Amino acid sequence: MRINPLRSRPLAIGPLRAFEAVARLSSFRAAGDELFLTQSAISRQIRALEDELGAPLFNRGTRHVELTAAGHTLLRALAPLLARLDGTVRQIRSARARQRVSLSTLASFASLWLLPRLQDFQRRHLDIDIRISASDNLVDLDDAELDLVIRHCRDGTAPAGARKLFGEVVTPAIGTALQALAARGEAPPLLQPDDLAGHTLLEEDDHHPASAFLSWRHWLQQHGLPGLEPARWLYLNFTYQQVQAALAGQGVTLARVGLVADALQRGELVEPFGPGMRVPVPWAYWVAPTTEGAHRPEVQRFVDWVCEQAAQTRLATGEA
Numbered sequence: 001m002r003i004n005p006l007r008s009r010p011l012a013i014g015p016l017r018a019f020e021a022v023a024r025l026s027s028f029r030a031a032g033d034e035l036f037l038t039q040s041a042i043s044r045q046i047r048a049l050e051d052e053l054g055a056p057l058f059n060r061g062t063r064h065v066e067l068t069a070a071g072h073t074l075l076r077a078l079a080p081l082l083a084r085l086d087g088t089v090r091q092i093r094s095a096r097a098r099q100r101v102s103l104s105t106l107a108s109f110a111s112l113w114l115l116p117r118l119q120d121f122q123r124r125h126l127d128i129d130i131r132i133s134a135s136d137n138l139v140d141l142d143d144a145e146l147d148l149v150i151r152h153c154r155d156g157t158a159p160a161g162a163r164k165l166f167g168e169v170v171t172p173a174i175g176t177a178l179q180a181l182a183a184r185g186e187a188p189p190l191l192q193p194d195d196l197a198g199h200t201l202l203e204e205d206d207h208h209p210a211s212a213f214l215s216w217r218h219w220l221q222q223h224g225l226p227g228l229e230p231a232r233w234l235y236l237n238f239t240y241q242q243v244q245a246a247l248a249g250q251g252v253t254l255a256r257v258g259l260v261a262d263a264l265q266r267g268e269l270v271e272p273f274g275p276g277m278r279v280p281v282p283w284a285y286w287v288a289p290t291t292e293g294a295h296r297p298e299v300q301r302f303v304d305w306v307c308e309q310a311a312q313t314r315l316a317t318g319e320a
Helices: 013-025 028-035 039-053 069-097 107-124 176-183 193-198 216-222 239-247 257-266 297-317
Strands: 058-060 065-067 099-105 128-134 148-154 163-175 200-204 232-236 252-256 279-289
Touching (some): 013 028, 099 297, 107 128, 107 239, 148 297, 163 176, 163 239, 239 252, 239 257
Parallel strands (some): 200 232
Antiparallel strands (some): 058 065, 163 252, 163 279
């Protein structure tokens, strides 16, 4: 069967821009203002696009326009493509002025581990700007606006081409304020795990797949105390909030050793039962370039630096 060449011809980008603007703004006039075109020019582009597709895209009223079923179908496919295209254009334009590395990482990883170290990279690479998007939501590795991602995942499930930073180990930790109160007898003692029954336990209120391993219940189970109940629970959304609460003396957190290694070394956080009560978790932190960033030298320099910093963390936590 012979294919009609007109049906396989690519659509021009101009009418697609006009269509997306009208669909988003529900107005031919507003779309024209945004695209610096007259209302009649927008109307001609939409009509040409409808002729190309062989289907109406809008139901035109006297005061408003509405998408047809075909219009909704086209918009669902077109909107993310235009957003990606615009992101790529911005990236190309910014690259002509200065080099920039854009990364996505977890909020607590950014707050507790990456940001305190970032000045070292900036001091070494004065010509590279850094853009950090901190979110616990996974992003696609083909996102045109990102150069690399830092993921927290089970061993063996990291993206292809990812490099492991450090593993996950948890340990009870308190701030020096609570340590001092317990030492003076002004707070319940914290000499052995049973003593946790007299304290507030800071727990992460999260439904991440790793939560079962990062919870107090798992740690207590591992140390033969499955039924222990603390004086009270304090639930928090993010790991860095737990650390902040522990530093403020508000309870005992189950700290992620790699993220708080510096605070432990400085003595700001203390392991009341010692390093021997740490529990490993089958998860780790990984860094992976995206499709866009895989071949850019400035991205590779940042990845090498992150891995160098991670090696120091592994030494501090006894992993290396």
